[in-house]
Amino acid sequence: xxxxxIIIDGVRKVVPKRITILKVAQELKIxxxxxxxxxxxxxxxACRLCTVEIEKNNRKMFVTSCNYxxxxxxxxxxxxxxxxxxxxxxxxxxxxxxxxxGKVKEIAEKYNVEPRFGVGDDDCILCGLCVNVCKEIIGxxxxxxxxxxxxxxxxxxxxxxxxxxxxxxxxxxxxxxGTIKIEDLNEKxxxxxxxxxxxxxxxxxxxxxxxxxxxxxxxxNKIGNVxxxxxxxxxxxxxxxxxxxxxxxxxxxxxxx
Amino acid sequence: xKKGKILIDFERCFACKTCExxxxxxxxxxxxxxxxxxxPDRMPSVRxxxxxxxxxxxxxxxxxxPSCVVICPTKALxxxxxxxxxxxxxxxxxxxxxxxxxxxxxxHINRDKKIYTKCDLCIERLKDGQLPxxxxxxxxxxxxxxxxxxxxxKVRSR
Numbered sequence: 001x002x003x004x005x006i007i008i009d010g011v012r013k014v015v016p017k018r019i020t021i022l023k024v025a026q027e028l029k030i031x032x033x034x035x036x037x038x039x040x041x042x043x044x045x046a047c048r049l050c051t052v053e054i055e056k057n058n059r060k061m062f063v064t065s066c067n068y069x070x071x072x073x074x075x076x077x078x079x080x081x082x083x084x085x086x087x088x089x090x091x092x093x094x095x096x097x098x099x100x101x102g103k104v105k106e107i108a109e110k111y112n113v114e115p116r117f118g119v120g121d122d123d124c125i126l127c128g129l130c131v132n133v134c135k136e137i138i139g140x141x142x143x144x145x146x147x148x149x150x151x152x153x154x155x156x157x158x159x160x161x162x163x164x165x166x167x168x169x170x171x172x173x174x175x176x177x178g179t180i181k182i183e184d185l186n187e188k189x190x191x192x193x194x195x196x197x198x199x200x201x202x203x204x205x206x207x208x209x210x211x212x213x214x215x216x217x218x219x220x221n222k223i224g225n226v227x228x229x230x231x232x233x234x235x236x237x238x239x240x241x242x243x244x245x246x247x248x249x250x251x252x253x254x255x256x257x
Numbered sequence: 258x259k260k261g262k263i264l265i266d267f268e269r270c271f272a273c274k275t276c277e278x279x280x281x282x283x284x285x286x287x288x289x290x291x292x293x294x295x296x297p298d299r300m301p302s303v304r305x306x307x308x309x310x311x312x313x314x315x316x317x318x319x320x321x322x323p324s325c326v327v328i329c330p331t332k333a334l335x336x337x338x339x340x341x342x343x344x345x346x347x348x349x350x351x352x353x354x355x356x357x358x359x360x361x362x363x364x365h366i367n368r369d370k371k372i373y374t375k376c377d378l379c380i381e382r383l384k385d386g387q388l389p390x391x392x393x394x395x396x397x398x399x400x401x402x403x404x405x406x407x408x409x410x411k412v413r414s415r
Contacts, residue, residue, distance in 0.1 A: 040331035040348045173351025238362030
C-alpha cells in the first residue's frame with residue numbers, strides 16, 4: 001500500500017493512502033468531536049462537527065474529517081481558530097433545532113457555546129446513525145429518512161408502523177440524543193420515535209418476557225435455521241442453569257464425592 | 258504476559274461481591290473510587306449467582322467455539338491469539354445478538370447508560386503481568402488464576 005506524508009497539527013506523519021483524517025487523528029489521540037460517526041458504520045458526514053481545515057496546493061479549505069480520504073500531501077489543522085468558530089456555529093444551529101440533549105449538550109459545554117438562535121425542542125438531529133445501522137449492520141431497513149428540506153425526518157414506512165423492525169434496539173443504543181427509547185411493557189416492546197410494536201417471547205423457565213419473537217427468528221435465520229433452547233431462555237435463567245449443572249457435576253464427578 | 262483461565266472454587270465463595278465491585282472499578286474510566294460508587298459508569302462483568310446453597314461468581318468462560326463471536330455483526334467481539342474473547346467497545350452497536358446466543362447468559366447491555374459489559378479477562382492487567390481484578394481481590398480465594406505454563410509443575414506438586 002502506498003504511503004503519503006502529511007502534517008497534522010504541526011506533526012509530520014506518514015500514513016497509508018486513503019485513510020480518513022479522523023482515523024489518523026484518533027490514532028494520534030487528537031480529539032475531534034463527532035455526532036454521526038461510528039467505527040462500525042460507513043462515515044456519513046451528516047453532523048459536520050468533525051470539520052477540520054486542510055491546506056492542499058497552497059489553498060485552504062474545510063472538510064469533514066470522518067469521510068475525507070487522504071490522497072496526497074496535505075497540511076491539517078484540527079483545532080485552530082477558524083475550525084472552532086465553525087464548530088461553534090454548527091453547535092448553535094444544533095441547539096436551535098433540538099436544545100440541550102445528550103451528546104449535543106456534552107460537546108456544547110466543552111466548547112462554551114452561547115446560542116444566538118434560541119433553544120429548540122425538536123427530537124432529531126438527522127445524524128442518520130439509526131437509519132444506517134439498521135441498513136448496514138442489521139440489514140433490516142425498518143426505518144429511513146422521509147421528506148425533504150425542513151420536513152426531513154426519520155420515520156417508519158409511510159409514517160405508520162415499522163413492520164420490518166426486529167426490535168434489536170441498536171438504533172436506541174446509538175442515538176446520540178436519546179430520542180429513540182425502548183419500553184418493555186409485559187408482552188409488548190414499544191420503540192418510540194420509529195413506532196415499532198413487537199411481541200416479546202416468554203422465558204421457558206421463569207416466565208419473564210425478555211426478547212422480541214421477531215429477533216429470535218432473525219437470529220435463527222442468520223445462523224441457518226437452527227432451533228436451540230438457549231434462544232428461549234432469559235439470561236438470568238441461563239446463568240442459573242449453568243450453575244445447577246456445575247453443582248451436579250461437583251457432587252457426582254467432583255473432588256469430594 | 259500471563260496466560261491462563263480463571264477457575265472457581267465452588268465451595269469457597271460466600272457472596273461478598275468484592276469481585277463485582279473490583280471488576281467494575283478496574284474497567285471504569287473513573288479514577289476516584291468514591292466518585293465511582295456514587296455514579297458508576299461501568300457494570301461488573303462477573304456476577305454473583307445464588308441458587309439454593311450454591312453460590313458462584315459467574316463470568317465469561319471464553320469458549321473454544323464462541324457463538325457470540327460468530328453472531329456479532331460488527332466484529333466488535335473477537336477471539337485474540339491468547340484465546341481470550343475481547344470486545345472493542347467502540348465498535349459495539351448494542352444489537353444484543355450476543356446476549357441471546359450466549360448459552361451462559363454472560364454478556365450484558367445496559368440500555369439506559371449505553372454500556373456493554375463482558376469479561377475480557379482483564380487483558381490490560383495480564384499484559385502488565387498482574388492478575389485479573391476479581392482474582393486479586395477475592396478475600397477467600399474462591400477465584401483462582403490457572404496459568405497455562407505452570408500446568409505441569411502444578412500437577413506434579415499435587
